[in-house]
Amino acid sequence: MLKHQRDPIVAIATAPGRGAVGIVRVSGVDVSAVILAVCGQPLKPRHASYLPLLDAKGEAIDQGIALHFPAPNSYTGEDVLELQAHGGPVVLQLLLARCLEAGAGIGVRLARPGEFTERAFLNDKIDLAQAEAIADLIEASTEAAARSASRSLSGAFSRDIEELRRRIVDLRMLVEATLDFPEEEIDFLEKADARGRLDRIAAALAQVLDRAQQGALLRDGLRIVLAGQPNVGKSSLLNALAGAELAIVTPIPGTTRDKVSETIQIEGVPLHVIDTAGLRGEHEAADEVERIGMQRSWGAIEDADAVVFLHDLTRAGSTDYDRAEQDIASRLPEGARIVHVFNKADAMREWAGAPHDPGAITLSARTGEGLDVLRARLLDIAGWHASPEGVFIARTRHIDALSRTRAHLALAQQMAARADAALDLLAEELRLAHDALGEITGAFTADDLLGEIFSRFCIGK
Ligand SMILES: Nc1nc2c(ncn2[C@@H]2O[C@H](COP(=O)(O)OP(=O)(O)OP(=O)(O)O)[C@@H](O)[C@H]2O)c(=O)[nH]1
Ligand SMILES: [Mg+2]
Numbered sequence: 001m002l003k004h005q006r007d008p009i010v011a012i013a014t015a016p017g018r019g020a021v022g023i024v025r026v027s028g029v030d031v032s033a034v035i036l037a038v039c040g041q042p043l044k045p046r047h048a049s050y051l052p053l054l055d056a057k058g059e060a061i062d063q064g065i066a067l068h069f070p071a072p073n074s075y076t077g078e079d080v081l082e083l084q085a086h087g088g089p090v091v092l093q094l095l096l097a098r099c100l101e102a103g104a105g106i107g108v109r110l111a112r113p114g115e116f117t118e119r120a121f122l123n124d125k126i127d128l129a130q131a132e133a134i135a136d137l138i139e140a141s142t143e144a145a146a147r148s149a150s151r152s153l154s155g156a157f158s159r160d161i162e163e164l165r166r167r168i169v170d171l172r173m174l175v176e177a178t179l180d181f182p183e184e185e186i187d188f189l190e191k192a193d194a195r196g197r198l199d200r201i202a203a204a205l206a207q208v209l210d211r212a213q214q215g216a217l218l219r220d221g222l223r224i225v226l227a228g229q230p231n232v233g234k235s236s237l238l239n240a241l242a243g244a245e246l247a248i249v250t251p252i253p254g255t256t257r258d259k260v261s262e263t264i265q266i267e268g269v270p271l272h273v274i275d276t277a278g279l280r281g282e283h284e285a286a287d288e289v290e291r292i293g294m295q296r297s298w299g300a301i302e303d304a305d306a307v308v309f310l311h312d313l314t315r316a317g318s319t320d321y322d323r324a325e326q327d328i329a330s331r332l333p334e335g336a337r338i339v340h341v342f343n344k345a346d347a348m349r350e351w352a353g354a355p356h357d358p359g360a361i362t363l364s365a366r367t368g369e370g371l372d373v374l375r376a377r378l379l380d381i382a383g384w385h386a387s388p389e390g391v392f393i394a395r396t397r398h399i400d401a402l403s404r405t406r407a408h409l410a411l412a413q414q415m416a417a418r419a420d421a422a423l424d425l426l427a428e429e430l431r432l433a434h435d436a437l438g439e440i441t442g443a444f445t446a447d448d449l450l451g452e453i454f455s456r457f458c459i460g461k
Contacts, residue, residue: 006028006029006119007028007107007108007109008026008027008028008029008031008034008103008106008107008108008109009026009027009028009108009109009110009111009112009115009116010024010025010026010027010034010096010099010100010103010108010109010110010111011024011025011096011110011111011115011116011459011460012024012025012092012093012096012459012460013025013082013116013460013461014087014092014460016089017089018087018088018089019087020086020087021084021085021086021087022084022085022086022087022088022091022092023082023083023084023085024082024083024085024092024095024096024099025080025081025082025083025116025460026080026081026082026083026099026103026108027074027075027076027078027079027080027081027111027116027119028078028079028103028106028108029071029078029079030079030106031079031080031081031103031106031108032079033102033103033105033106034081034099034102034103034106034108035066035068035081037054037098037102037103038053038054038066038081038083038095038098038099038102039051039053039054039066040052040054040058042068043066043067043068043081044068045068045069045070046067046068046069046073047067047068048065048066048067049065049066049067050063050064050065051063051064051066053066053083053085053095053098054098055094055098056098056101056102061085061091061094061095061098062085062086062091062094062095064083064084064085064086065083065084066081066082066083066084067081067082067083067084068080068081068082069081069082072123072125075116075120075125076116076119076120076123076125077119077120077122077123077124077125078119078123083095083099096110111459111460112454112455112459113454113455113456113457113458113459113461114135114453114454114455114456114457114458114461115454116460116461117131117134117135117454117457117461118131118450118454121442121450121454126153127155127158127441127442127443128440128441128442128445128450128453129152129157129158129161129398129440129441129442130152130153130155130158131442131453131454132152132393132395132453133149133150133152133153133157133392133393134153134457134461135456135457135461136149136152136219136393136395137149137150137153137393138458138461140219140393141221141263141265141270142218142265142268142269142270143268144218144265144267144268144269144391145218145219145268145270145393147389148215148218148219148391148392148393149219149393151391151392151393152215152392152393152394156392157212157215157392157393157394157398157440158440158441160208160211160392161208161437161440161441162441163204164201164204164205164208164405164437165434165437165438165443167197167200167201167204168201168430168433168434168437169434170197171194171197171198171201171430172427172430172431172434174189174192174194175189175194175423175426175427175430176427178423179423179424179427189416189423194416195413195416195417198409198412198413198416199413201409202406202409202410202413205402205405205406205409206406208402209399209402209403209406210386211386211390211391211392211394212392212394212398212399212402213383213394213399214383214384214385214386214391215391215392215393215394216393216394216395216396216398216399217269217382217383217384218268218269218270218391218393219393219394219395220270220396221263221269221270221271221272222269222270222271222272222305222306222378222381222382223272223274223303223304223305223306224271224272224273224274224304224305224306224307224308224378225274225276225297225300225301225303225304225306225307225308226238226273226274226275226276226308226310227276227279227297227300227301227307227308227309227310227328228278228279228309228310228311228312228328229253229278229279229280229312229321229324229325229328230253230254230255230277230278230279230280231251231252231253231255231278231312232278232310232311232312232315232343232344233310233312233343233344233365233366234256234275234276234278234310235247235248235249235255235256235260235275236249236343236365236366237275237308237310237341237343237365238260238262238273238275239365240365240366240368240371241262241264241273241371241374241375242262242264242273244262246260246262246275247260247275253278254277254278254285254286254290255278256275256276256277256278256293257277257289257290257293258277258293258296259274259275259276259277259296259297259300260274260275261273261274261275266375266378266379267379267384269379269382269384271378271382274300274304276293276296276297276300276301277290277293277294277296277297278294278297279294279297279298279324279328280294280324281324281327298331301332301333301336302333304336305337305381305382306336306337306338306339306378306381306382307332307336307337307338307339308339308341308374309328309329309332309338309339309340309341310341310343311325311340311341311342311343312342312343312344313342313343313344313345313347313348313362314344314347314348316342337381339359339360339361339374339377339378339381340357340359340360340361341360341361341362341363341374342360342361342362342363343363343364343365344364344365344366345362345363345364345367345369345370346364346366346367346369347364359377361373361374361377397439397440397453398440401436401437401439401440402436402437402440404432404433404436405433405436405437408429408430408432408433408436409429409430409433411425411429412426412429412430412433415429
């Protein structure tokens, strides 16, 4: 018996456009009415049947493969029919309309985005972190991100979370049992090594949090903004990092007017690199376009995870140039992560003066010399220290829940360390830690959050 009985749903499961094969999927408590109408016969479960897919008059819309996955052995856990036809948009629309028509009697309707996966979650086929990993796998922008999503989908992340929850539950039971027998409390907890157990749970959680943070990095990447005066070589640097001629490069100051961005990957970590219009005083802008371009540059700098402040070695020392450098430096947002990069090293035969900032990087966007040092620095700034093999994909939502768990465990550790061990407070912090962890796998999640998560899926998934 399914936990949730809902309307039967139908959708095209393959991406829009033309393809060799396209799939229409129907899911519901019992979809045999649709099977009989469209396939003209009952289907052997989980067997591929090659047959005409029929319209209302009994004529073939297409010749294709039909698969029936009876509940509960299907993606959604419900009765599922999958129709594989030729992947043309019109054919698939016809099939979709036909399924709606044939299923009108049982109330078949179009699926909402993510509704198939939502049902898989509601029917306990997968937990919430796995459902999210499906979307992350589909959207992965690098191989490392795809592999870590696949690892989360297989349940690696969820198992770690459930293991932590189990250990917290054990401890909760111990503490709560002790609450009922106050006279023995301290002794009892000491013997059971409650504090040692709590410390080990906190240490294990710190490890999971670290791996999740690495996974979130693989999923979301980092926004890096290239900023500096006109003509310092920002667009040249973007092109060098991307290995393609993306942005226009000319000796004319003010070449770049609008933001140009490209996602590059370094060791599988996606970096969204944004080239901006060169910065100079507002009254110095040649025209309205450049003025707006500079405003956008400042906007991008505000939103950046890190700013590469690019300097031109060939011009350093000239009064106007140096004054403009100081002007930009004074306007950079406080707390922003800045990497000072000195460009055009190739044009300096012998360049004696080392940049003041010991963390500064000297390179040449033209020859590529020094780019590796910049790449390594960007990874370092991103906080990337893992090898992709051990990482599972994670979202801000997961990091947030893990951080709250850590905070509750830290409070629990404080309570446990007190001489007058505040057991009721300790028990409460453990409960909160347990609930926060439960949000990740969906064991403890509000309905509106579920709606929000699944609505971001594509239709048919
Ligand atoms: N010698 C040398 N010239 C460079 C280097 N990088 C860029 N240039 C030259 O500097 C000039 C400006 O380069 P761009 O990449 O357009 O500079 P920008 O910072 O994007 O300039 P704006 O878009 O106007 O703000 C061009 O003539 C480039 O060929 C470098 O590493 N070495
Ligand atoms: Mg430019």
